[in-house]
Amino acid sequence: MKGEIKHYLKKYWFFIFLQALLITLLLGLITVFVQFTTLTSGQLHHFEDSFHGKTMFTVGVDVLAETNTTLYIDEENRIHWDETVDHSISLFYDLLNQRSDIHFLSMNSQSTSIRDFHGGDLFDAFYGTELMGEYELNDNTYLRVKAIQMNQQAFEFFDLELANGVMFSWEEIDYNERTIPILLGDAYQDIYEIGDVLISGAPFENFELEVYGFLPPNTSIFYFYEPNYVLDRYMVMPYPYSLQAYVPIDHQLKVFLSLAMISGDIVVADDEGALAFVLNVLSIVGELSGFEDYLLWDVNLFATHFTRMVAILNYNVQLLQAVLVFCMAILFFISTQVSKHLFKRRKKHYQLFHTLGFSQKFMCKLILREIRCMFIMVSIFLLVVMYLVLIGLYPHDIFDPAHLFIFPLFLVLEMNRELLVAAGIQCGLAILTYLCLKSELKKILN
Amino acid sequence: MFKKFKSGRIELLLIFLMTFNMTLHDYLVVQGLLILESNQLLTGHEIRTNKNVEELLSLEALDEINYRLFARVAFYSPYDDIWLFYTNDFSNWMPPLSEGSFFNSAHNKQALVGQNVALTERNDGLVYVFNGEAYEVVGILGLLNPSLLDDMVLLNGSDFWKQHELDLMVDANDSELLATALGSSSVNERSDIGAILETDFFTPMIVIYSWLISSLLILIIAYLYDLDVKDEVKVRFLIGENQFRLFGRMLISLLVKIRSALVILFVGLWLLNPRVNLSVLGLQGFFLLALLILSYTTLFFRKSVTKARWS
Secondary structure, eight states: OHHHHHHHHHHHHHHHHHHHHHHHHHHHHHHHHHHHHHHHHHHHHHHHHHHEEEEEEEEEETTTTTTOEEEEOTSSSOOOHHHHHHHHHHHHHHHHHSSSEEEEEEEOOOOOOEEEEEEGGGBBTTSTTTTSSSSSTEEEEEEEOEEEEOHHHHHTTOOOOOOOOOOOOGGGGGGGGGGEEEEGGGTTTTOOOOOOOBOOTSSTTTTTEEEEEOOTTTTEEEEEEEEEOOOOEEEEEESSSSTTTTTSHHHHHHHHHHHHHSSSSEEEEOOOTTTHHHHHHHHHHHHHHHHOOOEEEEEEEHHHHHHHHHHHHHHHHHHHHHHHHHHHHHHHHHHHHHHHHHHHHHHHHHHHHHHTTTOOHHHHHHHHHHHHEEEEEEHHHHHHHHHHHHHHSSTTTOOOOTTTTHHHHHHHHHSSHHHHHHHHHHHHHHHHHHHHHHHHHHHHOO | OOOOOOOOHHHHHHHHHHHHHHHHHHHHHHHHHHHHHHTTOOOOOOOOOSOOHHHTTTTTTHHSEEEEEEETTTTSSSSOOOOOOOOOOTTTTOOOOEEEOOOOOSSSSSEEEEEEEOOOOETTTTEEEEEEEEEEEEEEEEESSSSSTTTEEEEESSOHHHOOOOOOEEESSSHHHHHHHHHSSOOBOOOOOHHTTOOOOOOOOHHHHHHHHHHHHHHHHHHHHHHHHHHHHHHHHTTTTTTTHHHHHHHHHHHHHHHHHHHHHHHHHHHHHTTOOOOOHHHHHHHHHHHHHHHHIIIIIIIHHHHHHHH
């Protein structure tokens, strides 16, 4: 049998090599599709988990309300109020933020001036408009960079996480110390480092913004009617945990912060009584805090955008699955047909074996060995491809190509799913090819 | 007379190869349209500019690339999301449409509208009225139902942006060329599904894999064909048939196989969907033919003839 296998390999080595290479490539393509489908399904589930069955209402301050007698705007468009209003607004925010039956997402995309900014024009909040560019103030150069301020509930609602760095403690954020921990978007990775301190200008005059970490690339949130508002070039600034705890040293900043912080989105379960429920919550909170000059409007676009985005993702998943199934079918067809073709060329050998009195079992074993030779070659090619992928994916201090002995470990740890998919498909393919050739053999012998 | 390989396996392999390529091509086209749909027809590399329309149209560097110009007319209508549109090449780009066709010239006042947009009926068909002017509705935006483009109105041939100051966005398939032409970079603040699904990583991988697989499969088909005909080539050469004539004979036999595969596929696809775009298939057929002949001639035919000469 060994001699026969040797002859087979010697005569058809080029063909077996091509077929093994083709199967490896098709397996690679299927693995890419599996990864792509997994990622798309993951995003779809993430969307559904985060937004399904929820609706959003926006609450804001009615600064022009006729009943509003303690809040007034001066000639420079600055808003003033007395201590009573300050207390009631702060309490309104804190009560709303502490309720467990709603998500109160307080977010505001307010640009922040940064002194001697290193990032360049692309981070300019007014990029592409007449207002873009740096400005001078007290012998310092400032740029108004994109920033988004948000509370803990918003941060957690959108599942924001760090690519690297350390998450700050929300309870310890204290604007009185004029130091705010910040997180930077992915585009900042090569510009600032963790621990760097940026000095801000208006509206957070002379605050020290300390970099705690970076967001992963393409981090996005639902903001201002945009279902995917990308934060890559934004700095994320946390709001103080409690507005009441922030003692106003700078009166205007407190006014600005209070107005910004109580303007947020309330997310509740999407049912018929959603509006009545939110109105009831606001009425209770307004009564307890003494602040009732708020506005409320229904953001029905939230549910609409969500449904439409899910429809697109769903369609993409279905499309991917269809293509994946088709690729698998093609892989199986091509592989079996090519093997069949080769087998037919060798049918005289098998007829001779039959004439010489060899059993059918012996010939099946021979076929199995032939198939095994090809799949050993496929496995070798696959290992080479995975090795190259690991070299490409990881820096040399993590995966040193010279240390081959750690390759199996990395393979099991990092590419276990790909390995399983490839192994599963190979087994299926080998069995199918064997069954095909066995039926061909039966035809020849009969 | 030598028994020819008549099982049709080569034709079958060719059909599967073409179907495989067509499926991947169609998938990438649909994915591109979905990305456009999820990002209000923008690629995500669009550039906001403070230049006005006249300034942009007079830029020679910009005219050298195929670009699209968009301007959102905010707050004009409480219901519709109105965008003005211009492109210097109407054949190079296509938005996702569920019905109708794309604009054909910059001079025609035409509109593409979403499914929720209210239209006015006139004698010559449906129109969208904007700023006192009627725009002929030529298509419905959005591949899916519901679609993110359901409230969108895309207007062609409008002079509105010449009379009003609007924020303009310039977009092109080649973002680097666009940035060079405009002298500024793209700042992406909105994300399409391409960004969250990392299509920038997966799409080139799929394209590279499909190219490699197609090339390799062509090589295998050429090899299979050679296995089938090499004895015939050898004998015909030995009985004195001219090398070029022999090559012509083999070429015709290959052509017949490709033609059969193409005809079967054409008919099959047409039966499945009479509206299917067969131009891709035709193009692929020619390409396949060229590659197959090239690989067969360079790798196998010469070898068979040389072997015959030696024997």
